[in-house]
Amino acid sequence: xxxxxxxxxxxxxxxxxxxxxxxxxxxxxxxxxxxxxxxxxxxxxxxxxxxxxxxxxxxxxxxxxxxxxxxxxxxxxxxxxxxxxxxxxxxxxxxxxxxxxxxxxxxxxxxxxxxxxxxxxxxxxxxxxxxxxxxxxxxxxxxxxxxxxxxxxxxxxxxxxxxxxxxxxxxxxxxxxxxxxx
Amino acid sequence: xxxxxxxxxxxxxxxxxxxxxxxxxxxxxxxxxxxxxxxxxxxxxxxxxxxxxxxxxxxxxxxxxxxxxxxxxxxxxxxxxxxxxxxxxxxxxxxxxxxxxxxxxxxxxxxxxxxxxxxxxxxxxxxxxxxxxxxxxxxxxxxxxxxxxxxxxxxxxxxxxxxxxxxxxxxxxxxxxxxxxxxxxxxxxxxxxxxxxxxxxxxxxxxxxxxxxxxxxxxxxxxxxxxxxxxxxxxxxxxxxxxxxxxxxxxxxxxxxxxxxxxxxxxxxxxxxxxxxxxxxxxxxxxxxxxxxxxxxxxxxxxxxxxxxxxxxxxxxxxxxxxxxxxxxxxxxxxxxxxxxxxxxxxxxxxxxxxxxxxxxxxxxxxxxxxxxxxxxxxxxxxxxxxxxxxxxxxxxxxxxxxxxxxxxxxxxxxxxxxxxxxxxxxxxxxxxxxxxxxxxxxxxxxxxxxxxxxxxxxxxxxxxxxxxxxxxxxxxxxxxxxxxxxxxxxxxxxxxxxxxxxxxxxxxxxxxxxxxxxxxxxxxxxxxxxxxxxxxxxxxxxxxxxxxxxxxxxxxxxxxxxxxxxxxxxxxxxxxxxxxxxxxxxxxxxxxxxxxxxxxxxxxxxxxxxxxxxxxxxxxxxxxxxxxxxxxxxxxxxxxxxxxxxxxxxxxxxxxxxx
Numbered sequence: 148x149x150x151x152x153x154x155x156x157x158x159x160x161x162x163x164x165x166x167x168x169x170x171x172x173x174x175x176x177x178x179x180x181x182x183x184x185x186x187x188x189x190x191x192x193x194x195x196x197x198x199x200x201x202x203x204x205x206x207x208x209x210x211x212x213x214x215x216x217x218x219x220x221x222x223x224x225x226x227x228x229x230x231x232x233x234x235x236x237x238x239x240x241x242x243x244x245x246x247x248x249x250x251x252x253x254x255x256x257x258x259x260x261x262x263x264x265x266x267x268x269x270x271x272x273x274x275x276x277x278x279x280x281x282x283x284x285x286x287x288x289x290x291x292x293x294x295x296x297x298x299x300x301x302x303x304x305x306x307x308x309x310x311x312x313x314x315x316x317x318x319x320x321x322x323x324x325x326x327x328x329x
Numbered sequence: 330x331x332x333x334x335x336x337x338x339x340x341x342x343x344x345x346x347x348x349x350x351x352x353x354x355x356x357x358x359x360x361x362x363x364x365x366x367x368x369x370x371x372x373x374x375x376x377x378x379x380x381x382x383x384x385x386x387x388x389x390x391x392x393x394x395x396x397x398x399x400x401x402x403x404x405x406x407x408x409x410x411x412x413x414x415x416x417x418x419x420x421x422x423x424x425x426x427x428x429x430x431x432x433x434x435x436x437x438x439x440x441x442x443x444x445x446x447x448x449x450x451x452x453x454x455x456x457x458x459x460x461x462x463x464x465x466x467x468x469x470x471x472x473x474x475x476x477x478x479x480x481x482x483x484x485x486x487x488x489x490x491x492x493x494x495x496x497x498x499x500x501x502x503x504x505x506x507x508x509x510x511x512x513x514x515x516x517x518x519x520x521x522x523x524x525x526x527x528x529x530x531x532x533x534x535x536x537x538x539x540x541x542x543x544x545x546x547x548x549x550x551x552x553x554x555x556x557x558x559x560x561x562x563x564x565x566x567x568x569x570x571x572x573x574x575x576x577x578x579x580x581x582x583x584x585x586x587x588x589x590x591x592x593x594x595x596x597x598x599x600x601x602x603x604x605x606x607x608x609x610x611x612x613x614x615x616x617x618x619x620x621x622x623x624x625x626x627x628x629x630x631x632x633x634x635x636x637x638x639x640x641x642x643x644x645x646x647x648x649x650x651x652x653x654x655x656x657x658x659x660x661x662x663x664x665x666x667x668x669x670x671x672x673x674x675x676x677x678x679x680x681x682x683x684x685x686x687x688x689x690x691x692x693x694x695x696x697x698x699x700x701x702x703x704x705x706x707x708x709x710x711x712x713x714x715x716x717x718x719x720x721x722x723x724x725x726x727x728x729x730x731x732x733x734x735x736x737x738x739x740x741x742x743x744x745x746x747x748x749x750x751x752x753x754x755x756x757x758x759x760x761x762x763x764x765x766x767x768x769x770x771x772x773x774x775x776x777x778x779x780x781x782x783x784x785x786x787x788x789x790x791x792x793x794x795x796x797x798x799x800x801x802x803x804x805x806x807x808x809x810x811x812x813x814x815x816x817x818x819x820x821x822x823x824x825x826x827x828x829x830x831x832x833x834x835x836x837x838x839x840x841x842x843x844x845x846x847x848x849x850x851x852x853x854x855x856x857x858x859x860x861x862x863x864x865x866x867x868x869x870x871x872x873x874x875x876x877x878x879x880x881x882x883x884x885x886x887x888x889x890x891x892x893x894x895x896x897x898x899x900x901x902x903x904x905x906x907x908x909x910x911x912x913x914x915x916x917x918x919x920x921x922x923x924x925x926x927x928x929x930x931x932x933x934x935x936x937x938x939x940x941x942x943x944x945x946x947x948x949x950x951x952x953x954x955x956x957x958x959x960x961x962x963x964x965x966x967x968x969x970x971x972x973x974x975x976x977x978x979x980x981x982x983x984x985x986x987x988x989x
Contacts, residue, residue: 156659164651164652168644281761
C-alpha cells in the first residue's frame with residue numbers, strides 16, 4: 148500500500164507527458180498556426196443582428212443583407228487610429244468589384260463617424276451603427292478594426308484581427324475572395 | 330579562430346560530461362575508488378571548458394564579429410557595450426551556453442568544496458550533474474549552436490530587440506538561471522541519495538544552503554524581471570500572470586516549499602521522501618520553465634525566443650529527466666527510513682502545512698499555465714487564462730499560508746502549543762486590528778479585500794518582529810542583555826525574520842497596487858493639466874532626442890502639488906531604426922510610499938499626444954520586500970553551520986533556539 152503512494156508522482160507525470168506528447172504530434176500533422184486568432188464563427192452562418200443606419204451616409208445592416216455575393220464586414224470607429232490606417236485600403240477595394248463592403252460602426256458617436264467618413268470618404272455600401280457594442284459581442288469581436296469575410300451563402304469564412312494592410316489583402320483576402328467567386 | 334576554439338571546447342565538454350556521468354557512478358557501485366575519483370577533476374575541467382566557450386562567445390559579441398550567425402542576428406555594432414555583453418544571453422543559443430556554464434559552476438563547487446561529503450555521495454552527485462550537462466550540451470551542439478559561421482559575413486548585425494536593451498533585463502537572465510540551475514544541486518543530491526538508498530543529515534546540511542542560494546537568486550531574478558516589466562512595458566502593472574512569468578514563479582513556489590521541508594529534514598530527520606520529491610519537483614519545474622520560454626508552445630505577451638522544433642528536443646530531455654527521476658523515486662523512496670515523529674501541532678506540523686499550501690499553490694499556477702495548451706490540444710480552441718483565474722485560486726490559498734507564516738516559528742519542535750503561540754502573538758494581533766481599522770477608515774476607496782491585504786501584511790511584519798523580540802527577550806531583561814542575545818542570534822534566525830518581514834512588505838505592496846491604483850488616460854496638448862491623487866500634472870512639451878542607437882520623443886511633465894513643484898517627469902517613446910521597433914520608457918517619481926508613473930503614447934496629428942499617468946501606491950514596497958527577502962536568504966547563508974570547516978555539531982545553547 149505504502150509503495151503505491153510513491154508511484155503517484157510518476158503516474159501524474161506520465162499522464163501529463165502523454166497529453167503534451169499527443170499535442171505535439173497533433174500539431175505536427177495539422178500545421179497549426181500559432182499567430183492568428185481563430186473565430187468560433189468560421190464556416191458557420193453569421194450571427195443574428197440588425198443595426199440601424201448611419202443616417203445620411205448609408206443604409207443600415209442586418210443579417211438578412213448578407214448573402215448573395217461575397218462581402219467584407221468591417222468593424223470600425225472614428226476614434227481608432229489603426230482604422231484610419233486601413234481606410235485607404237478599403238477605399239480601393241470597391242473598384243475591384245464583386246465584393247460588397249459593409250461597415251459596423253463600433254461604439255462611436257454618430258456625429259463623429261459621419262465627420263470621419265465625410266473627411267476620408269465612405270467605402271461602405273451599408274453601415275450598421277453598433278452604439279452599445281452589442282453586435283460586436285455577438286460576432287466575438289476582439290477590438291477594432293476587425294474584418295470578417297462572408298461568402299455568398301452568408302457563412303463566415305475568415306476573420307482578420309487588426310488593420311487590413313496591402314500585404315494582408317494580397318496574401319489572404321484577395322485569394323480568398325477569388326476562390327469565393329468575388 | 331576564437332569562435333572555433335569555443336565550439337571545440339563545447340564538444341570536449343560534451344564528451345567529458347558523458348564520462349562524468351558514467352564512470353563515477355560505475356565506480357561508486359563497484360566500490361572502485363580509482364573510478365569515483367574521476368568525478369572531481371572532471372567537474373573542475375568541465376567549468377574550464379564551458380567557461381572557455383562562454384568567453385569565446387562573449388569575445389565575439391564585444392568585438393562585433395558578424396561572421397557568427399548568432400552575433401549577426403542578435404547584435405549590432407552601434408549597441409552600447411553593456412548590451413553587447415548582455416546580448417550573449419539575450420538570445421536562445423547564448424542563454425543555453427549561460428545555462429550550462431552555471432551548471433558547470435555549481436558542479437565545480439561540489440567538487441571543490443565537498444571534501445566533507447562521503448566519497449560515494451559526492452561521486453554520484455557529480456555524475457547526476459554530468460547527466461544534466463550531457464543533455465543540455467547535446468541540445469546546444471545539435472540544435473542551437475551559437476558558433477555557426479556565416480559567409481559572407483554581413484557588414485552589420487540585425488540588432489537586439491530594443492525591449493531587451495535595458496539594464497534591468499541585462500541582469501535578469503543570469504539571476505534567473507542561477508536560481509533555476511541552482512535547484513539542480515538539490516536535484517542531484519536527491520537522485521544521488523535515491524541511488525545510495527539512504528540519506529543522512531549530511532545530505533540536508535548540503536542541500537539546504539544550496540537551495541537557499543538558488544532561492545535567493547531566483548527571488549532576485551523574478552523581482553528584476555517584474556521591475557523591468559513595470560517600467561519598460563509601460564502598462565503600469567508589474568505582474569501579469571503571463572506564462573513566462575508563471576514559468577519562473579512555479580520553481581520559486583516549489584523551491585520555497587523545499588527550503589522549509591529541508592529544515593525539518595536537517596533538524597529532525599523527518600520528511601525525507603517528501604523533501605526529495607520536492608527537490609525533484611523544483612528542478613523539474615525549472616526545466617519546464619526553460620521549456621515554456623524557449624519552445625513557444627504557449628502564447629505569451631512576451632515570448633521573445635520561439636523555436637517550436639527545438640521544443641521537441643527539450644520535451645524529450647524533460648521526459649527523460651523527470652520521468653527517470655520519478656521512476657527512481659517510486660522504486661527507492663519507500664525504503665528511506667523516516668526519523669523524528671512529531672505531533673500535528675508542532676513546528677514540523679506548521680512546516681508541513683506550509684508545504685501542502687505551497688505545493689497546492691504551485692499546482693494551481695501549473696494548471697492555469699498549462700490548461701490553455703491542453704485545451705488547444707483537445708480541440709477546444711485557443712484561450713488565455715488571465716488574472717481572474719489566479720485571483721480566484723491562488724490568492725485564497727495564500728491567505729492561510731500567510732497567516733501560518735507568523736505562527737509557525739512560535740511553535741516548539743515535536744510538540745507545540747498553539748494557544749501559547751497565539752498568546753505570544755497578542756501584540757501582533759493588536760497591530761493587525763489597528764491596521765485593518767485604519768485601512769477601512771483612512772483610505773476612501775478601500776474595500777474589504779484591501780483591508781485583508783494590509784492586515785496580512787501587518788501580521789507578517791509584526792509577527793516577525795514579535796518573534797524576534799521573543800528570541801532576544803526584549804524588555805524582559807536589561808536592554809544590554811537583549812542586545813547581546815541579538816548579537817549572538819544565529820544568522821539563520823535573522824535570515825528567517827527578515828525574509829518573513831520582507832514577505833509582509835511584498836504583500837503590502839501587492840495590496841496597495843491592486844486596491845488603490847488610479848490612472849488617467851487622455852490626449853494632452855502642451856499646457857494641458859491632469860489632476861491625479863493630489864498631484865497636478867502638466868504637459869510642458871514634447872521634443873526629439875537622440876540616443877546612442879535610437880531616436881526618441883521625450884515628453885516633459887511638470888508635477889505640482891498645492892502649487893509647489895514636486896518633480897519633472899520625462900517619459901520617452903524610443904524608436905530603434907536598426908530593429909525598426911519602438912519602446913516606451915516610463916518616467917517614475919517615487920516617494921517610497923507611492924509611484925507617480927507617466928507614459929507618452931502616439932501623437933494624434935493635431936498637436937496632442939496620448940498620455941497615461943498612473944498613481945501606484947505602495948508599489949515600491951514590492952521590490953523593497955523582494956530585496957529584504959533576498960537579504961534574509963543571504964544572511965541565512967552566512968550562518969555559521971553552513972560555513973566550510975565549521976564544526977558539524979552546533980553549540981548546544983544555540984541549537985536550542987534553532988531557527989526555521
